[in-house]
Amino acid sequence: MKLLSSLLLLGICALSALAQIPKIEPGVSHELDAWRAAHYSEIRYKLNLTLEKMSPVLKGAIEIRLRVNTPAYGVIPIILDWRKIAGHENDSIITNVTINGISVIPPPPPGKLDEELSVEDVAPQFGQINDHLVFEYTAVGENIIKLDFTSPILTTGSAITRYIDKEDGSEYIYSLLSPLNASTAFPMFDQPDLKTRFTFNLLTPDDWRVISNTSHKEQPIGAPPEFTKLPSGVRNYEFGETRPIGTYDFAFAAGPWGQFTDMEKEYGRVSKKDFPVDTHIYARKSQYVKAGNHVAKLFKTARESNKFFDYKSGLPKYDLVLIPDLPSEMVQAAGIIFVRESSIIREK
Numbered sequence: 001m002k003l004l005s006s007l008l009l010l011g012i013c014a015l016s017a018l019a020q021i022p023k024i025e026p027g028v029s030h031e032l033d034a035w036r037a038a039h040y041s042e043i044r045y046k047l048n049l050t051l052e053k054m055s056p057v058l059k060g061a062i063e064i065r066l067r068v069n070t071p072a073y074g075v076i077p078i079i080l081d082w083r084k085i086a087g088h089e090n091d092s093i094i095t096n097v098t099i100n101g102i103s104v105i106p107p108p109p110p111g112k113l114d115e116e117l118s119v120e121d122v123a124p125q126f127g128q129i130n131d132h133l134v135f136e137y138t139a140v141g142e143n144i145i146k147l148d149f150t151s152p153i154l155t156t157g158s159a160i161t162r163y164i165d166k167e168d169g170s171e172y173i174y175s176l177l178s179p180l181n182a183s184t185a186f187p188m189f190d191q192p193d194l195k196t197r198f199t200f201n202l203l204t205p206d207d208w209r210v211i212s213n214t215s216h217k218e219q220p221i222g223a224p225p226e227f228t229k230l231p232s233g234v235r236n237y238e239f240g241e242t243r244p245i246g247t248y249d250f251a252f253a254a255g256p257w258g259q260f261t262d263m264e265k266e267y268g269r270v271s272k273k274d275f276p277v278d279t280h281i282y283a284r285k286s287q288y289v290k291a292g293n294h295v296a297k298l299f300k301t302a303r304e305s306n307k308f309f310d311y312k313s314g315l316p317k318y319d320l321v322l323i324p325d326l327p328s329e330m331v332q333a334a335g336i337i338f339v340r341e342s343s344i345i346r347e348k
Contacts, residue, residue: 021077026130027180028081033191039076042067042142043189043196044241050203051173051254057091057150058160062186064145068138078138078145081183081190083131091152094187097126098146099135133187151185156325159185163324167286172255174323174338176331177248188247195244204254206233211282211319212252213335214240242334251333253321258288260295262303279303282321283341290345291322298344 022031046063070076078099084092097104104126127134135145153160153173159181163172175185183190202210242250260281279302283291302318319336326340 021079024079024129024132024134026083028191032079033193036079036189036191037193039069040066040078040189040194041069043194044199045188045196045247046199046201047186047250048201048203049252051205051208053171053205056153058153058185059148059150060186061096061146061148064187065142067142068140070138070140075138075140078135078143080133080135080145080187081131082128082133082187083181083183085152085154085158085184088152088154091150092184094133094147094149096146096148098144099126099137100139100144102137104135104137131183147187149186157327165284165286165324170256170285172253172257172284172324174253174255174321175251176327176338177250177333179248182248182250190247192246192248195246197244198242198250200239200242200250200252202237202239202252202254204235204237206235207256208235208254209257209259209282210235210237210252210254211257211280211321211336212237212239213242213245213250213333215317245334249334251331251336251338253282253323253336253338256285257282257321258285258291260292260299262299278317280317280319282319283345284322284324287322287341287345294344 022029022035024032042065044065046065048061050059052059064080066078068076068078082092082094125136127136151160152158153162155162155164159175159177161174161176163174164170165172177185179190179192182188189196198213200212200214202212204210260283262279279299281291281295281298281302298320302320317335321336321338322341322344323331323338324341326338329340329343331338
C-alpha cells in the first residue's frame, strides 16, 4: 500500500498544479499563450538533426532550456506543443525523455493493481494531451528538457518537405515552419511571443549543402556554411546561435545546392559600410546555369531591400534559396529567405 499511497500523493500534487493552468486543448489557445508567456522566459533550443536520403522521417534530439517563473501557489508544469500529422501519426515519436537530468516515462496504464506496480511506475512522468507534452516535475528557475524524436518528411504541405528533382533525381529537404504547423517538426513552444535562441547541428549525406539562419559557428560572421566531413561519408554542419527569434522563424534547406556569391561586393564595388550584410543565392544544381542569368538582378534587389529592412535588425547574413514548388512567392525567416524558383527562373 505504501507504493500506491505514493502514487496517489503524486497524482494529487499534479492535479493541484494542473488546476492552475488553462484547459489543455488542441492548438494554442489565447489563454494558454498568455499563461506561458507570463511564466516562461530565457528559452534556448539546442537542436541536433539527422537527414538520410529518402528517409520518411526526420531524426533528431533536442535540448530545451527555460526559466520557469513559479508563483506562490507551487511549482507549475511545462507545456510543450507536439502535434502529429493526420495519417502519419506513427512517424511522430518521442523517446529518451529527461527533465533536469532525471529520466521521465509516460504515465502507467489505468487500473494497475498495487502489487503489479514497479519502481518505474512512480518515476517522474509526462503526459501527451491534445497535441501537447505536459511535464509536471519542474524546478524553480532553470529547467532542462531533453528528448529524442522523429517526425514525418512529406512531399507537400508539411513543416519538413522533400522535393525530388525531375531532371536529375536529386533530393532536397527544407523546412516550412509556420504558426500551428511548426510543432509537427519537433516539440516546441509554438507561439510568436516566446522567442528563443537556436543552436543548430545537422548531419547530412556527403554531397549535400545546408543553409540555415546563421553561419557556421567557426566561420566569420556572414560566411557561407562550412562542414566537417566524417569518415562514414556524412557531413556534419554546425551553426552558431541565433538571436532571439520565433520558432516559426527557424529554417534550413539541405541538398546539393549550387551557390552564388555577391560578386560586386566581393570585388569591392559595394562597400561594407554601405552594405554590411553578406548575401548568397542558392539554386538546385540542375537549374544552376539558368539561375546564373538572373542572380545579378536578384543580388541588387536583395541589397536594396536589406538596406531598407533587415539591415536595421542587425542580421549578420541574408541568404536567398530558390525553392521549387514553394506554396507562396516568398517565405521569410531570420537571415534566410525562400523564393519560389519559378518567380526567378522563367521559361520562355
